[in-house]
Amino acid sequence: MTAPTRLSTTLGMTRSLLVYYAQPWRxxxxxxxxxxLVRPGDLAFDIGAHVGSRSRTLLSLGADVVAVEPQPAFADFIERHFAGKLKAFERVAVGADVGEIDLRISSRHPTVTSTSGQFIDRVGATAGFSAVTWDHAITVAMTTLDTLIARHGMPAFCKIDVEGAEAEILKGLSQPLPLIAFEYIPAMPSVAVDAVERLIELGDYRFNRVVGERHRFVTQDWVDGGTLLAELSGLGADSPSGDIYARLDR
Known part of the structure; x- marks a missing residue:
């Protein structure tokens, strides 16, 4: 791998800004x-903040936001444009342990930058990723959700979007959180299965999901983990990705 050029990084940044900010209706x-889902004053973690679109929305609702983003160009962007607005910003990856990890960057398609080699090997072979290359790798500091909680407090909501490393992040959590959202990718079902099973171990969760960027739940009723996993197993590998929401049933 070679270091990305300034042009490729700029193009990647521009693409992300257009995707997340140029469609105001979304x-x-x-x-x-x-x-x-979120009340004013709630603490929210945005794990994989990217260009901060979710953080910005959470802030607009009055939440206190801790944003986490290890990718240098986007970490720089957040530090510049969210200064004084966030409760905290963590320029680290999140995983199962505290330490370091390799971050593999796609400078032209930075939304699929990942710490998961399995994710890159799996989705990189699919037709939808034929134009994507991971052209750069850096070693970044890694922390855990438990460590973030000890530092900043218990979040009412935790969003995780880290391209295939969602289950690894949940391994670094030892207590249930009230509400968690994480990405699922039908082409890589084992990640969602492992993540759901980990949450079932942690607490009595009910689940729902969102397809793509539709921002509405698939069903009105929240279901148990077994029902969700059966539903996910029926999705084809070419089905659109989305987010799984897990709500602690108190």
Whole structure:
């Protein structure tokens, strides 16, 4: 791998800004969706903050936000544009242990930058990723959810979007959180299975999911983990990705 050029990094940044900020109707839909999940004053973790679109929406609802992003270009962006707005910003990866980890970067398609070699090997072979290359790797500091909680407090909501490392992150959590959202990718079902099974170990969770960027739940009713896993097993590998929401049933 070679270091990305300034041009490729700029193109990647521009692509991400267009995806997440140039479609205001999606941002409005996300705010309406989050309004039913997050209250003013709630502490929220944005793990894999990227260009901060979710953090910005959570802030607009009055949440206290801890954003986490290890990718240098996007960490720089957040530090510049969110200064004084966040409760805290952590320029680290999150995983199962405290230490260091390799971050493999796609400078032209930075939304799929990942610490998961399994993710890159699996999805990189699919037609949807034929134009994607991971052209750069750096070693970054890694922390855990437990460590973030000890430092910043117990979040009412934790969003995780880290391209295939979701289950690894949940291994670094030893207590249930009230509400967690994490990405699922039908082409790589083992990650969602492992993540759901980990949450079942931690607490009595009910689950729902969102497809793509639609910002509405697939069903009105929240279901148990077994029902969700059966539903996910019926999805084809070419089905769209989305987010799984896990709500602690107190």
């Amino acid at each position: 941002r409005r839909a996300l705010k309406r969706f989050y309004r039913d």
